[in-house]
Each structure stands twice: as C-alpha cells, then as structure tokens.
Amino acid sequence: MSISAEEPRAAYTVEVDSVPNETWDEIVSGFADAHHEQTACYASHHWKGRDSHLLLRRGAEPVAGARVTIFKLPVLGRGLAFARFGPFWRAEGREADPAIYRAAVGALVQEYALSRGHCLTILPRPSPVHQDQEYALLRDMGFVRRREMLDAERYFVDLSLSEEAQMKSFSQNWRHNLRKALGEPLEIRLSDGQDDAEAFAELYKEMVSRKGFDSATPVHMTSDLIAGLPAKLKPKVAMAFHGGELVAGATVSLFGDTAYYMFGATSSAALPLNAGYALQWWIIRWLSAQGVRWYDLGGAAHERGLRHFKKGMTGKSGRIVVMEGEYDRWTSSLGRLAADAVFGARHLRRMMRYGSKYGRLSEAKG
Secondary structure, three states: OOOOOHHHHHHOEEEEOOOOHHHHHHHHOOEOOOOHHHOHHHHHHHOOOOEEEEEEEEOOEEEEEEEEEEEEOOOOOOEEEEEEOOOEOOEOOOOOOHHHHHHHHHHHHHHHHHHOOOEEEEEOOOOOOOHHHHHHHHHHOOOEEEEOOOOOEEEEEEOOOOHHHHHHHOOHHHHHHHHHHHOOOEEEEEEOOHHHHHHHHHHHHHHHHHHOOOOOOOOOHHHHHHHHOOHHHOOEEEEEEEOOEEEEEEEEEEEOOEEEEEEEEEOOOHHHHOHHHHHHHHHHHHHHHHOOOEEEOOOOOOOHHHHHHHHHHHOOOOEEEEOOOEEEEOOOHHHHHHHHHHHHHHHHHHHHHHOHHHHHHHHHOO
C-alpha cells in the first residue's frame, strides 16, 4: 500500500528538527495523550543526540507530533526510526479526531521511511480508551506487526472512583495489606526538589544491590526531568518515612489524562511495614484530587511479585490493557534489514541481561 503525503501537505504544515527543546516540551504539555518519552528533555538525555522530531500544525496551532529515535547502521546509512508511545495527537479540551492521527502518521512515513529510507516503527501509547483505535489505523495505513510485546500487560487504576469505591475495588489481599500499613506511623509527603530526587535515587540503588537486580532503569533521570521539564510536567517524588528514615519512594509524572508510575524503590525496612501499600494509596488519593483520569502502573512481566502487587492494586474497577506490539512500515528493503539488525541486537542484550527468564517469556509469547 502506498502512502500519500498529499493530505498532510494540503491541510497541515510539517516541521522537522526545527523546534527548540523548551518550546517542544511546552507544546507537549498541551496534549491529553502526552508521555514523558515524547518530551525533548527525556529524549535528549536518554538517547543522547539520536532523537529527531516532527511537529504537525494546522495554521499556527500544533495538532500532533512525535519524538523519534534513530538507530542508523554504519555504511548502509539506513536503520530504524522508532516512535515509542507516540505520536501525540489529542489536544487537551478537544474531541479526538482520527484524521489528525492519520495525518501525523502519514507525515512520519513521508519523512522517515520515504525520504530517509528507514524502517518506521510505532509503538502506540497504552490507553484503556484509544489504543485499539490507533492499532486499527496503523493497520489500515499499511503498517505490519512484526514483534509482539514481551511485557504486554499494562495496569491502569481508575482514579474516577470515590475513596470508598476505590478501597472496594482492590483485591482482598491488597486491601488487607493496606489496612495493616495504615496502622503504622508512616509519614508521606510529595517533593519535586533535587535533594529528595537524589535521596530517592540512592534508595533505588540500594534496593537493586540488595535484591541482586541487573537494572537498566534510568532512575537517575528523575533529577534531569525535574530540572528540565515545564512546571506542568515535572515529575513528583512521593516519599514514605518511618522514624525519620526514608523507607519507600515512587516517581510519578502527570501527562494529560494519565499519571505514570515511573520508578519505585523500597528499603529492607519497608516490607514489614507494608510501606509500599500506604505510599500507593496516598498517591492514588492525591492524583484523584488533581482530576487525573488514569494511573498507569506500567508492566511487570519479569517480576511475579510485582505483577501480583499491581494486579491487586488495579482491582476490579481498573483496566489491564494488553498492548499488541510494535508496528513497522518501510519503503526500502535495506531499511527493513537494518531495523531487523537493530531489533536482533536488542533481543541479544535482553537475553544477556535476563537469561533464562527472558527465554521463557519469549517462548510464552510465541
């Protein structure tokens, strides 16, 4: 299927790699389907110069955009252009218009697949409401799913519930542990200060060392995001103290209609206190008061205990969203081959990091 860029050219203007980082992040803050991985602050620190961006305007108004990571193979000059949790296309306060999504994807294909010869891969942002529509639109535009998600389930807490309804929604075991935690003398507070962000990062490092994890989680970026993002998007660090000692923490970011549980950490003292339960309950009530619709807890496929915790917290009224996977579109066979090499290297790195656990997970996913 050929993809025409006529519609976006006629109705929209397209800007590529020309929007300053601070301006980009201010634009992102105006979209209900924003994500921290689509901000310049995150991409420029995490991908270190391999990111590109495309912005779609109708008149002077930004209506969609995407931050794309480029993995280009030497000599070939072709590679992978990966839009993870993008494009964003639902402006706050406006009805979702699928024509805008089509135009944004068409512009991405024109720039990264047709003009540059890369394989364009899009992984839609997980959503209890809009995800299935985006997958359907990608298929209709000639994209093909070539890899399934190995950590496909995403856990969403419904923040529209009253306090009583939320408590009833939790699994029986989760509710039992929460009630025990609420009987402990825990002090919980919220911060966006650099000192607290650094204290949380130290707690995370201690946890990883204690549990023997091989973690590639970029928890160190909490400080970068607090320093660099617009006030509306700055992540918050929720911290639980017992006897003046930090025992549990979580980095939470608010983007549009969804809050994201980015990073979490506990000390050895947190388990007998059930501090993680009290901390997450405090976060849920705070987010609900902010008028946020969903709390995305992320996935948990590699950790059985974490999956049990998140599933119980999602409860009867939340949603477990299953992500279909990454969708590809290419116009050059070299682009497809280059992308296959990039994804092959990713698979090898995961095998080396997770060993037999990753192999069993891959086998289970087919």
